[in-house]
Amino acid sequence: MHLSGDHLLDDLAKLGEIGAREGSGRTRLVLTPEDFEARRFLITRMKEARMQVRVDQVGNIIGRRGNSTKDDLPVLAFGSHIDTVPSAGTLDGCYGVLAGLEVIRTLNDERAETRHPLELISFSNEEGVRFPMMIGSKVASGIMDLETAYELRDNAGITYRQALEAGGLLEGALVAARRTPGEIGAWLELHIEQGPILESERLKIGVVESIVGLVHMLVTIQGRAGHAGTTPMNARRDPMLAAAQIILEVNKIGRELSRSSVGTVGLLNVQPGAMNVIPGKVEVGIDLRDISGERIDQGMQKVRSAIDVVCKKLG
Ligand SMILES: [Zn+2]
Known part of the structure; x- marks a missing residue:
């Protein structure tokens, strides 16, 4: 199977335009108009790739490729985040999400069936610039409960819940954010290295062995x-x-x-x-x-x- 680097780079460039300012990268703090626009972009792309898309109670975006042969097997999930720090590059987080999307599109093109259901997840508020970091993944994994997440405030005193509401993300039937243990069998995340080692040693990829x-x-x-x-x-x-x-x-x-x-x-x-x-x-x-x-x-x-x-x- 062959992934299209062109499609991936094209999507990275398009997503990178959202919140971009001449000479200072792009800024998409979570649950701001720029983030909402990026979310719409991603959801559109997921739907084009025939994924079932849902947004959970904390604003995580989950696209599911349902045509696995056994839908009750644990999910193989991958992705990252699309919120950014101020003046960010195009790759942090977005690379992981859009590479996952390209994997899905390639599987579709090849009409490949997978044994396990696949989910592409973009976690909400990874960066922790506006709110404390990693709210989406913490609630999904059960490290933080939903009520605590909703009450977190930004510097202007706006709660995380209010910020979700401002984007219309709490309308309609909501999917539980907390994933039950065993529901997700494996998590894969492609992420740019935020240090100089791979580049200086001319390595294309490294595998994370541990987290400091x-x-x-x-x-x-x-x-x-x-x-x-x-x-x-x-x-x-x-x-x-x-x-x-x-x-x-x-x-x-x-x-x-x-x-x-x-x-x-x-x-x-x-x-x-x-x-x-x-x-x-x-x-x-x-x-x-x-x-x-x-x-x-x-x-x-x-x-x-x-x-x-x-x-x-x-x-
Ligand atoms: Zn990141």
């Missing part, structure tokens, strides 16, 4: 604020010096903990935060990730003892 866990830690370092011009060097208690050393330590721990570990300081809050003032207080935001929870714990232990050492040394 992460720990965030916000460290507050207290010092003594002072004038940068009049406070002698030996009379300072500068928390920025400690922050600098902690940043280096986090980097070192990220490098050394394991092959999969990464450590980042991406946040510094400096108070009062002026060029001519020795800070009185610095907050350091640490992000440590690894595929092993045990190693994350070890890493955080190392971070903590590094902080102790630095703070003792600097008083």
Whole structure:
């Protein structure tokens, strides 16, 4: 069987036009007019591919290819998401959904029957820019209940439920969002790599073996604020010096903990935060990730003892 790369690229380009702005990618935050337009595009495409389309209680779009020989076998599901972060590329999420669509169209062209029913799913609110992330898949998998999802609010105070209603997504008979265990036999998701490894190693595809866990830690370092011009060097208690050393330590721990570990300081809050003032207080935001929870714990232990050492040394 041969999939049409042209059809896929064509659909990616068309979907990518929705919410696009010259020079700044495309923005389709969930349940905004742009997202609604993208949803209509996808549903139209699914129907053209003769899928039975339903939208569930949390706004997940599910297209089913019903001509399996055994409709009661567990579903083989695939897909991703079509909402985006601000100024996004064309591939994140959309690649997984539209590649799934192309698989369905190819099976149709070949008049292929599958033993298991196939479902192409576009999960609502994967990105978590407007609302907390992954509402659609969390409710579908039972990690979050529907009422909790409905009450989540965006910055303007609009609930997820109201946002669904604004798009007319809660009209008519709704399909339960929660999937029962065993209903879905397997889930496949094609997704662009959001890191540089495949490209730098010239690999076409990689298989995800595990998902990283992460720990965030916000460290507050207290010092003594002072004038940068009049406070002698030996009379300072500068928390920025400690922050600098902690940043280096986090980097070192990220490098050394394991092959999969990464450590980042991406946040510094400096108070009062002026060029001519020795800070009185610095907050350091640490992000440590690894595929092993045990190693994350070890890493955080190392971070903590590094902080102790630095703070003792600097008083
Ligand atoms: Zn994605």
